[in-house]
Amino acid sequence: MNILFCDNPFENKASVDIDYEDESVSAKQNGFATQLFSYESLTKDKDAEFATRRIKHSDTLQKIVYRGWMLKPNQYTSLYNALLTKNYKLINSPTEYQNCHYLPDSYKFITGHTPKTIWLTVENQQVDYDKVFNDIATFGNSPLIVKDFVKSQKHYWDTACFIPLATDKDKVKSVIEKFVGLQNSDLNEGLVVREFIELNDLTIHSKSGMPLKQEYRLFFLNGQLLGCYDYWEEGEYSADEHPPLDIFKNIAKNIESNFFSMDIAKTKSGEWIIIELGDGQVAGLPDKVDRLQFYNLARQYYGS
Ligand SMILES: Nc1ncnc2c1ncn2[C@@H]1O[C@H](COP(=O)(O)OP(=O)(O)O)[C@@H](O)[C@H]1O
Ligand SMILES: [Mg+2]
Incomplete structure (x- = not known):
């Protein structure tokens, strides 16, 4: 079981990007091996081989899951290929990545359930x-x-x-x-x-003034729901309100990706809709999410 993180570009010795330190600690505590690559070398210098230089060649082909910043599909493809030369295979193929990363690619999976x-x-x-x-x-x-x-x-x-x-x-x-x-x-x-569909109000963002709505982020790993999390940090989510998860689990079955996020919302008229999908490797974990619990579930659904 492997998780790939971005390294900290400001440190010479290999350490994880500070924004993912908590995830890295939680992943390790749950028995994952962690690997590091240079996001800067991959995206700015377009040098996937150099970016992955710290990863040792594996004797057997192993699955690996990336958790980090968004990558453009061509950058993801470069990373995917560089890792394959080391005998590591990212959980999503480049096509599977794009399926949830680009809304026009996602749309066919969620039409009728999304605006x-x-x-x-x-x-x-x-x-x-x-x-x-x-x-x-x-x-x-x-x-x-x-x-x-x-x-x-x-x-x-x-x-x-x-x-x-x-x-x-x-x-x-x-x-x-x-x-x-x-x-x-x-x-x-x-x-x-x-x-635009009127969504149920939560609050107004304290800094930007953006209206915050009753939204949740779901993560699916190998077809299993990892969790349904309050999307926003601000605002009062009712403890009694439970999104109808069975509907979304059913839709998830047809989404061609092994790890993705699904953002859902309740409309003013009481319907539940999908706002967007995201590749699970680059979707942010809402701040309130217990990282240890998240990686504990990820371990259970990771597969071989
Ligand atoms: N079709 C829509 N109708 C109503 N509100 C929407 C719609 N699409 C997005 N929103 C609101 O705008 C926010 C940002 O849209 P989103 O598509 O998630 O963009 P981003 O990729 O930048 O997060 C959503 O979290 C939601 O509150
Ligand atoms: Mg969004």
């Missing part, structure tokens, strides 16, 4: 607004939210995420322009536009 979604690729941050206006006609005059294939700018909710009326072209353009400007060269592939 209606369209997307278009964007090159060199040049948005074809004629195409945008044409495509969003499908939403009529509903409110929308904007993100790229991976992330939103949710902390700029009113200016770069939320569009109150799909037919308001000036607002559509200004929100997309602001969003693309903020993403800059980090824009992932293109634009995703989704129907």
Whole structure:
């Protein structure tokens, strides 16, 4: 059983990235072997071989799970291949990684359980607004939210995420322009536009003013639910309210990934929907989650 973490780029001797120290300790306490690689060498220098230089060749082919920062699919593929040369195989193939990392790839697994979604690729941050206006006609005059294939700018909710009326072209353009400007060269592939559904209120984010809603993050490992966690740190989650997990466990069965997160939310009208999926290797563990317990369950469902 192996977990791969990013190393601490500010230390010469090998140590884990400080943001993942708690996970590393918990993984070890649960019997996992841990390995380190250099995220900087992989992503900035594009040198996967150097990035994985500290990992010794294994005599037998072993499974390994990454826990760390998000990787672009091509970076994940480089890491995947570099690890294979050492006889370590990441739990998700590059295709399985992309299945949950890119919303357009996830959509086919969750259609009907998640807000209606369209997307278009964007090159060199040049948005074809004629195409945008044409495509969003499908939403009529509903409110929308904007993100790229991976992330939103949710902390700029009113200016770069939320569009109150799909037919308001000036607002559509200004929100997309602001969003693309903020993403800059980090824009992932293109634009995703989704129907906005009123979610149940939790509180207002103390720093950004973003409305926080009744959302939960689920993790599935090899088809097993590891846990259902309150998504936000702030706000009062009712102890009596239990999301209908059987529905989501059923949907999870058809998702082509061995380790993924599923963010769910309760709508104002009382329905439960999926907001997005994420690859489990790069999805953050909400702060409140007991790391020891998480890795204890991960050990049970890890498989051979
Ligand atoms: N279609 C939607 N309808 C209503 N609220 C949404 C919708 N999509 C996202 N949100 C809200 O915006 C937040 C950020 O959206 P999300 O797709 O999770 O982006 P990110 O990848 O940046 O986390 C969500 O946590 C949720 O509160
Ligand atoms: Mg999210």
